[in-house]
Amino acid sequence: MTFIKSTAKVLAKIILGVIAFVVLYFLVEAILSRIPGYTTKRRDQEQPKDIAIYVMSNGVHTDIVLPVKNEIIDWSAVFPFENTRARNPNQHYIGIGWGDKGFYLNTPEWKDLKLSTALVAVLGMGETALHITYYYRVLENDRCYKVMIDENQYNIIKNYILESLDQDLSGNPVYIETAAQYGQHDAFYEAKGAYHLFFSCNTWTNKMLKKANLPAGIWTVFDKGILRHYRDLR
Template identity: 80%
Template sequence: MIFVKCIVKVLGKAILGFIAFVVLYFLVEAILSRIPGYKIAKQDQPKDIAIYVMSNGVHTDIVLPVEHGVIKWFSIFPFENTRGQNPNQHYVGIGWGDKGFYLNTPEWKDLKLSTALVAALGMGETALHVTYYHSVQESDMCYKVMIDKNQYNIIKDYILESLDTDSSGNPIYIETTAQYGEHDAFYEAKEAYNLFFSCNTWTNKMLKKANLPAGLWTVFDKGILRHYENLR
């Protein structure tokens, strides 16, 4: 009987500890995501490059011109690696995340506990998800931002530094049938996904580096999008 009481007591404390952690986690995120993580800088160069911050309701991507003086993205992520193999595309959306989520969880109904635990604990691999678009429409989930060449270079370098490469320095294409459409592909990435560094944290960090609207820290798409809602 004493043993059972001890077990119940330990379990009770563990459950209360877990609940306290979850409440604190969401509370800290709600606070820090509302604090601007960028500064309004003096405009030294013309902001003549249009990019987009896009969300699918859970995950954020940065959407860039396919071809610009800074870089031709199709030379890094060939159109041939998509099912459609259509070169008539004007924008490329790039996001980072847990490889297991990307490849094994096309919809939330497909989520397995094992996939979630591996991602949350930072034990899985990561990938870049690259999607080509012919056109992009602004909406409550997609915000247009004008940036300068300096900011574009920062974004470009951040993305390239997130890529895992082979011995020749080339991106490693992930051969899979898990594409979400005709115009997307996956590539091996660096860094580890975990409870404190999610796909949206990756996007948020990039935006902060480029001195674009972003929260101090966030793991959710809303933590980024609210800063763009306020600009309209």
């Protein structure tokens, strides 16, 4: 009887500890995601902001959407059109996001989510990937916000993405051959870094935006932690 009581007390403490952690986790995220992680004062304000990019969410996951090609970089040379099902070069924008490889390849919809996949991702035990999607046009809405940036900001974003890519011995991006593509214009590539409870796909995007001194929170793991800063600009 004593053993049962002791076990019950231990389980109760564990449950209370888990609940307290979850509450604290969401509370800290709610606070830090609302505090601007960028400065509104820029030394290079005289640079023309003539490059249009987009911050886009599918309701859970955020991507940065960039021109396929300009004088700074041709993304189709990094992520060939031939690696998409459509193989269609008549595209003007490319969406780029980072995340857990298992989530990307094994969970096309939330109904496909397995407990094992979620645990591997949350605990940072899995590999990561970059997901790219080509677009002919991009429409602004409550989940997609247009931002005008300068050349310096674009270079910061470009370098951040390239530094997130895993490479083969020749220095080329490693294409992931899979049937798990979401549509006709997307593809996956091996990435660096670990996805875990404190660094999600949205944390990756948020960090990139902060580096480029664009609207972002101090820290967030959810898309809303990013999008609210762009809604406030409207």
